[in-house]
Amino acid sequence: MASSMRVICPGCDEEFLVSPQFERMKIPAKCPFCEKEFPIEQAKKVVRPSPILLVK
Amino acid sequence: MERGQVKDLRSFLADVKRLHPEELIIVEREMDLRFEISALHVKLDRAHKFPITLFTKLRNVEGKPCAFPLLSNLFASRRLCALALESSVERAGLDYDARSQNLKTPVVVGRGEAPVKQVMRRGDEVNLYDFPVPLPYHMEGGRTILGSVITTVDNHEGNVYNCAYQTLRLLGPRKVTVGLGEGTHNWERYREKVANTGEGLPVIAWMGHHPAACMGALTRVPIDVDEYSVIGGALGEPLRLTPSETWGERFLVPADAEIVIEGIIPPKERGRHGLRADFARYYSPETLRPVMEVKAITHRRDAIYHDIHLGGRDQDHLGGIPLEGSLHRAVKQAVPTVKNVHLPSSGCSRFHAYVQIKKTAAGQGREAIVAALGVDRRVKHVVVVDEDINIFDDAEVLWAVATRSRWDRDMIVIPNLICTTRDPTAYAGSPGDLSYHAYTVAKGGIDATMPAPPEPFEIRIKVPEEVMNKVQVQDYIGDELLSKIPLDA
Numbered sequence: 001m002a003s004s005m006r007v008i009c010p011g012c013d014e015e016f017l018v019s020p021q022f023e024r025m026k027i028p029a030k031c032p033f034c035e036k037e038f039p040i041e042q043a044k045k046v047v048r049p050s051p052i053l054l055v056k
Numbered sequence: 057m058e059r060g061q062v063k064d065l066r067s068f069l070a071d072v073k074r075l076h077p078e079e080l081i082i083v084e085r086e087m088d089l090r091f092e093i094s095a096l097h098v099k100l101d102r103a104h105k106f107p108i109t110l111f112t113k114l115r116n117v118e119g120k121p122c123a124f125p126l127l128s129n130l131f132a133s134r135r136l137c138a139l140a141l142e143s144s145v146e147r148a149g150l151d152y153d154a155r156s157q158n159l160k161t162p163v164v165v166g167r168g169e170a171p172v173k174q175v176m177r178r179g180d181e182v183n184l185y186d187f188p189v190p191l192p193y194h195m196e197g198g199r200t201i202l203g204s205v206i207t208t209v210d211n212h213e214g215n216v217y218n219c220a221y222q223t224l225r226l227l228g229p230r231k232v233t234v235g236l237g238e239g240t241h242n243w244e245r246y247r248e249k250v251a252n253t254g255e256g257l258p259v260i261a262w263m264g265h266h267p268a269a270c271m272g273a274l275t276r277v278p279i280d281v282d283e284y285s286v287i288g289g290a291l292g293e294p295l296r297l298t299p300s301e302t303w304g305e306r307f308l309v310p311a312d313a314e315i316v317i318e319g320i321i322p323p324k325e326r327g328r329h330g331l332r333a334d335f336a337r338y339y340s341p342e343t344l345r346p347v348m349e350v351k352a353i354t355h356r357r358d359a360i361y362h363d364i365h366l367g368g369r370d371q372d373h374l375g376g377i378p379l380e381g382s383l384h385r386a387v388k389q390a391v392p393t394v395k396n397v398h399l400p401s402s403g404c405s406r407f408h409a410y411v412q413i414k415k416t417a418a419g420q421g422r423e424a425i426v427a428a429l430g431v432d433r434r435v436k437h438v439v440v441v442d443e444d445i446n447i448f449d450d451a452e453v454l455w456a457v458a459t460r461s462r463w464d465r466d467m468i469v470i471p472n473l474i475c476t477t478r479d480p481t482a483y484a485g486s487p488g489d490l491s492y493h494a495y496t497v498a499k500g501g502i503d504a505t506m507p508a509p510p511e512p513f514e515i516r517i518k519v520p521e522e523v524m525n526k527v528q529v530q531d532y533i534g535d536e537l538l539s540k541i542p543l544d545a
Contacts, residue, residue: 003484004339004341005341016195016197016331017195017339017340017342021344025344027344030197031197032197032198032330032331033195035197
C-alpha cells in the first residue's frame with residue numbers, strides 16, 4: 001500500500017511493513033519474523049511514505 | 057453430476073474427476089504448511105498449469121498430524137470455473153451474472169440431513185489450531201483462514217443474510233480477527249448492531265462448497281437483498297440451510313458446507329489483523345480489526361479444509377468472474393451492443409477490464425469506458441476493443457491498442473476517483489487514514505476500437521477460413537515433433 005511505512009526490526013534486523021495508523025495510535029509494531037513488539041521510534045530504521053501524495 | 061444429487065464441493069470434485077481427471081491433483085507426500093504449498097502453486101502458475109490441488113498429508117497449526125485434507129486452486133482454471141457454472145470459458149462471467157440475478161429462495165433442512173452437522177464442537181472443545189492453516193508468503197507473521205465466507209444476518213424483516221469472503225487471522229484456539237473492511241455490508245451490519253444495541257454481532261464463517269456457491273457469495277447486490285438467495289441463483293438450485301448451534305433458526309447456516317465456524321464479534325475489541333498478502337501480489341500492513349470469539353464449530357466427518365492460493369489465478373477468478381458479469385450488465389445499459397467483458401490476470405482480475413463491443417456508432421468506446429469505471433472501485437483501466445479481438449488474449453488486446461488507438465483522442469483519464477486501498481499507487485487522503493473512502497487514484501481507459509461503419513479503416517490480414525480449417529499442423533509436422541518444439545516467450 002502506498003501509505004505503508006517500512007521499518008527494520010531492532011530484534012532481528014528484518015524489514016517489514018507497518019501501517020501509519022499504528023504510529024498515529026501509538027500501537028507498537030510487531031515483527032512478523034521474530035514477533036518482537038516495539039514502539040516505532042525504537043525501530044532501527046523507519047521509511048515513511050510521502051504525505052498526501054505519492055511521489056514516484 | 058448425477059441427477060438428484062445436491063450440489064456441493066464433493067459433487068463438483070466428482071464432476072472434475074469424471075470429465076477432467078488430469079485437473080485434480082492429489083498430493084499424498086507430506087508438505088510443510090510454511091510456504092511449501094505456496095511454492096508449489098507459484099511454480100504451477102509459472103508453468104501455466106492450474107489444476108485443483110488436494111493435500112492429504114499435512115500437520116495442523118500445532119505441528120501435529122492433521123485430520124483435515126487441504127484443497128486449493130479450486131478457481132485457478134477458468135475452464136473448471138465455467139464447468140461449475142455450466143458455461144464456457146468465454147461466457148463464464150456473463151452466465152454467472154444471469155444466474156445470480158435469478159434468485160432462488162433457500163430451503164431449510166433438519167440437522168440430521170445436514171452433512172455439516174456430522175461433527176459438532178462447542179465451547180472448550182473448539183480448537184482452530186486443528187485446521188491446516190498455511191503460512192503462504194515470507195512476511196506473513198501469522199496464520200490466516202482464507203477460504204471462509206463471513207456471513208451476517210439481519211432479523212428485522214425475515215432473515216436477510218449477507219455473505220463475503222473475508223479473512224480470519226488466528227489469535228488463539230477460539231479467537232480470530234475478522235477482515236471486515238469499512239464500508240462493506242458486513243461492516244455496516246456490525247456498526248449498526250453495536251450502535252443500536254451495544255451488543256456483539258453474531259457471525260458465521262462457512263467453508264468448502266460448490267464453486268458456483270462460493271462465487272455467489274461475491275455477487276454485488278444491495279444490502280437488503282438476501283445473499284443466500286443470490287447464491288442459490290448462482291448455484292442453479294436453492295441453497296440448503298440448517299439451524300446454527302448457537303442461534304438456532306434465527307441464524308441458518310449452509311447445510312452442505314464442509315465446515316461452519318460460529319461466533320460473536322464483541323462491540324469494541326480490536327485485534328492485530330497481521331501483515332498479509334493481498335490480491336494485488338503485495339503485502340498489506342498490519343491493521344486493527346474486530347475480534348471474533350468462536351462459540352462452536354461443526355463440520356463433516358471427513359471435512360475438507362478449503363484454502364485459496366493468494367496472488368494467483370485462484371484468487372483472480374474467484375473475484376474476477378463475478379465482477380465480469382457486473383461490468384457487462386453496467387456497460388450494456390450504456391452500449392447495448394457490448395459483447396463480452398474480461399478481467400485479465402495481468403491486472404489481478406480487478407484492475408484491468410477488457411470490454412468487447414460491436415461498434416455501431418461513434419463515441420461508444422468512450423461510453424463503455426465511463427460505464428465500466430463506475431461499477432467497482434477496484435477497476436482502474438478499461439480497454440475497449442472491437443468484436444474481432446480475443447479479449448482472453450492480452451497480446452491481441454495490446455495489438456488493438458497499438459493499431460487502433462491514438463492517445464491524444466482515444467484515451468480518457470479521470471483523476472481522484474475512489475479506489476481500493478490495495479492499489480499501491482493510491483493517494484491516501486491523509487497520512488495514516490485507512491478509512492474505506494480515503495483512497496483515490498487516477499483511472500481511465502483506452503478506446504482501441506476502429507471507427508464505426510461506414511467510416512473506412514485498414515483491413516486486417518487473414519488466411520481464408522476454408523484453408524485454415526483444411527491445414528492441420530499435425531498433418532505436416534507430426535504430433536511427436538510438434539510436442540518437442542519448445543514454447544517461446
